[in-house]
Amino acid sequence: xxxxxxxxxxxxxxxxxxxxxxxxxxxxxxxxxxxxxxxxxxxxxxxxxxxxxxxxxxxxxxxxxxxxxxxxxxxxxxxxxxxxxxxxxxxxxxxxxxxxxxxxxxxxxxxxxxxxxxxxxxxxxxxxxxxxxxxxxxxxxxxxxxxxxxxxxxxxxxxxxxxxxxxxxxxxxxxxxxxxxxxxxxxxxxxxxxxxxxxxxxxxxxxxxxxxxxxxxxxxxxxxxxxxxx
Amino acid sequence: xxxxxxxxxxxxxxxxxxxxxxxxxxxxxxxxxxxxxxxxxxxxxxxxxxxxxxxxxxxxxxxxxxxxxxxxxxxxxxxxxxxxxxxxxxxxxxxxxxxxxxxxxxxxxxxxxxxxxxxxxxxxxxxxxxxxxxxxxxxxxxxxxxxxxxxxxxxxxxxxxxxxxxxxxxxxxxxxxxxxxxxxxxxxxxxxxxxxxxxxxxxxxxxxxxxxxxxxxxxxxxxxxxxxxx
Numbered sequence: 001x002x003x004x005x006x007x008x009x010x011x012x013x014x015x016x017x018x019x020x021x022x023x024x025x026x027x028x029x030x031x032x033x034x035x036x037x038x039x040x041x042x043x044x045x046x047x048x049x050x051x052x053x054x055x056x057x058x059x060x061x062x063x064x065x066x067x068x069x070x071x072x073x074x075x076x077x078x079x080x081x082x083x084x085x086x087x088x089x090x091x092x093x094x095x096x097x098x099x100x101x102x103x104x105x106x107x108x109x110x111x112x113x114x115x116x117x118x119x120x121x122x123x124x125x126x127x128x129x130x131x132x133x134x135x136x137x138x139x140x141x142x143x144x145x146x147x148x149x150x151x152x153x154x155x156x157x158x159x160x161x162x163x164x165x166x167x168x169x170x171x172x173x174x175x176x177x178x179x180x181x182x183x184x185x186x187x188x189x190x191x192x193x194x195x196x197x198x199x200x201x202x203x204x205x206x207x208x209x210x211x212x213x214x215x216x217x218x219x220x221x222x223x224x225x226x227x228x229x230x
Numbered sequence: 231x232x233x234x235x236x237x238x239x240x241x242x243x244x245x246x247x248x249x250x251x252x253x254x255x256x257x258x259x260x261x262x263x264x265x266x267x268x269x270x271x272x273x274x275x276x277x278x279x280x281x282x283x284x285x286x287x288x289x290x291x292x293x294x295x296x297x298x299x300x301x302x303x304x305x306x307x308x309x310x311x312x313x314x315x316x317x318x319x320x321x322x323x324x325x326x327x328x329x330x331x332x333x334x335x336x337x338x339x340x341x342x343x344x345x346x347x348x349x350x351x352x353x354x355x356x357x358x359x360x361x362x363x364x365x366x367x368x369x370x371x372x373x374x375x376x377x378x379x380x381x382x383x384x385x386x387x388x389x390x391x392x393x394x395x396x397x398x399x400x401x402x403x404x405x406x407x408x409x410x411x412x413x414x415x416x417x418x419x420x421x422x423x424x425x426x427x428x429x430x431x432x433x434x435x436x437x438x439x440x441x442x443x444x445x446x447x448x449x450x451x452x453x454x455x456x457x458x459x460x
Contacts, residue, residue: 121415123411125416126414132416135412135417139416167429170430171405171434174405174426175401175405176408177407178406178411181408182403182404184356185351185353185355185362186362186365187359187362187365199397200404
């Protein structure tokens with residue numbers, strides 16, 4: 001199906017059967033090799049020849065499997081943001097209270113390398129409509145995984161809310177993208193973005209405001225004001 | 231204060247006293263001339279010499295007043311998004327009901343040229359920290375004007391809500407930026423972005439879902455399901 005003669009964008013999360021095909025294996029190898037280079041040097045600072053060298057491949061294989069460095073970047077970014085979303089869920093799964101959960105989700109999401117890469121990929125893909133399906137699939141996956149994770153937490157902790165997990169997940173990621181894009185341009189750091197998203201989500205969820213305690217991490221402060229939702 | 235020997239980024243909305251200074255007048259002239267060129271040709275497709283010619287100025291004056299084409303673009307985009315926000319308020323001011331108001335706000339915002347330019351400016355400014363203060367001022371203005379407009383509508387129409395207009399405005403613009411950035415990359419059009427933002431805002435405001443009527447514009451449909459809030 002995925003023969004080298006017909007390379008196709010793989011599902012970013014992968015499929016164990018498809019990975020057996022040699023073409024898909026080389027795609028994956030190139031993605032793995034490119035990722036640390038993109039993170040360290042950015043898209044513009046990374047040459048196709050460097051990526052090929054790091055993967056033990058020829059530069060022509062990069063263009064063969066991905067057509068362009070930009071397409072490889074977008075695919076790596078989509079994979080990374082899905083990984084970041086998984087890590088975000090894991091970080092938040094320990095939270096005992098809804099405010100602590102919201103805080104942990106936001107802190108983990110805004111600090112992830114994958115998020116910054118994904119925003120850059122979104123900007124790139126605006127002019128590359130061949131990449132739109134991959135962005136659309138990644139977005140759907142972010143939303144469905146986020147909805148599932150929230151519904152599980154809500155059930156496990158017994159939070160008495162009748163809200164729609166799908167809407168929560170879509171709003172979460174839209175707010176995260178909008179605030180991080182804006183704050184990065186306005187010179188605000190990840191901590192400022194996290195506070196802003198936390199404030200917006202807290203009021204949406206009708207949670208108490210963060211206490212204005214002069215000391216302690218935002219997470220510690222949120223836990224200090226945690227109370228049973230509604 | 232604003233002599234040609236010391237050009238400074240003007241407040242994007244302008245100040246009638248400052249406009250008397252010849253340097254500020256030339257800045258404004260260059261911004262006016264550049265705007266239709268950027269809209270028609272994009273940033274990359276517009277040359278400094280074209281902007282100068284359209285303004286009856288020398289190319290050296292563009293670089294003198296703005297340092298770079300990119301900085302001129304960001305300033306034009308900030309002015310345009312504030313204008314788009316004003317138009318958004320005007321379009322929504324006719325709404326009789328809260329659902330119609332939300333619908334009109336979203337429709338006007340996502341269709342504005344100024345919004346697309348502003349997103350491009352946000353991306354540019356991430357790597358140009360000298361432009362961060364202008365982005366930060368523009369964002370503050372978007373939020374404060376949005377909060378004022380919503381508080382006025384709420385009072386004028388007698389909507390019985392005790393919500394915080396500042397939070398509503400910040401969330402509105404964060405959602406608009408996040409959804410439009412993402413949808414443009416995923417190949418979705420302005421209509422899809424508008425529906426998504428309307429759905430997210432409707433659930434936030436606890437408004438009824440849009441009726442699934444097969445005919446009528448989204449605005450007409452929203453008005454058809456309008457009921458007194460809460």
